[in-house]
Amino acid sequence: MATFAEKAQEMIGMTPTYDDHQRAAIRAEAKRHATSTWFKTILDHHEAIEAAFQAVKEASNATQRARLQTELAGLLTGHSIAEEAIIYPFMKLEDSASDAKHAYAEQALAKMQMVALDQIKDKMSEEYTNKLEEIHDAVLHHMIEEERDFFPKLQEKATPAQNRKMTQHYADEFSRYMKGEAVVA
Template sequence: MSLLDKAIAAVTPPVSDDKRAEARAKARAAAEPGDWLSQILDHHEEIDQAFTDTKAATTAEARRNAQKRLGTLLTGHSMAEEAVIYPALAQAGKQGHANTAYTEQVAAKQQMAVLEMMDPMSEHYLDKLGHLEGAVKTHVFQEESDWFVDMKRDAPAEAQAHATARYREESGRYFGGGPSVDGVAPEARSFVSEAAAEGYQKPLA
């Protein structure tokens, strides 16, 4: 285990599957159809599946493709949270939660960048992927069990509507389907971009 892995493990102790399921059910109960929280929960579920698909891949090509999908989901989701949700947390007096969230997502991006340079079929790769998945799951648990449920309960209606529209807009820049910005429809973007042609996935931004 690398020093970075040890540091991540120290601040992100494992959470049981039962506790994660309970937190997600609690968050789903608080969410409304199409609101910012339901959008985030949908992304969390897609990210869970992307980790499963990456681990289950049986060839190097399939694993790299699954990893790129995972990277796209993590980046689009994290950038939308960082642009919209975490500032809202800070404005609601939860600056500590916002700072923690930013720090954890930076660590996840660093780990994704390391994975890009590793043999995807090696045990070391799977070990690194497992550490990343554990850190992401714990980060998600913090959001679903406490931070976001409190924000959903306490934020005024105007702030809720703003968060819903802005989260959809920001995530739509990566996944497509979001509202147009200045008359330009969002593209479904993989952040592999030009580097993909050379077999290299660009690090998460």
């Protein structure tokens, strides 16, 4: 019988994979098009999330891996809460309701999967690294959709006042969750 997480994955569709070169090209293009501060900040946070995944993968022992996993989960949650509080609602207002729904569903799944990862007791096991890889792939896919499709479109459609609102509100929500922790140098 399918788990809730498997049903959610089925609902949002298969996750295609992209190689590093394709992802780098998409991010470079997004950086060129990001004129609003909220979009630039999110790109910085996406890079911080990728670095946090890498750090968990490279951990040399279970204690270190558990600590880095907690840091990754905190960063993912802070980032996703801020997007869900202001960015996705504006996607809906700007006639991208299906994109907003899709983005919410993917982030809900990532939260469920991070708890499933946390439940794996042996942090150095194959089961753990497979689950971590699965989540990493899904998060990379989600970030590509945002960087290539959702956010350039939103930035373009939003008025200057709406872009300023998203910048301020995203920063407020993110820092409220992170309690002033610096995650991006």
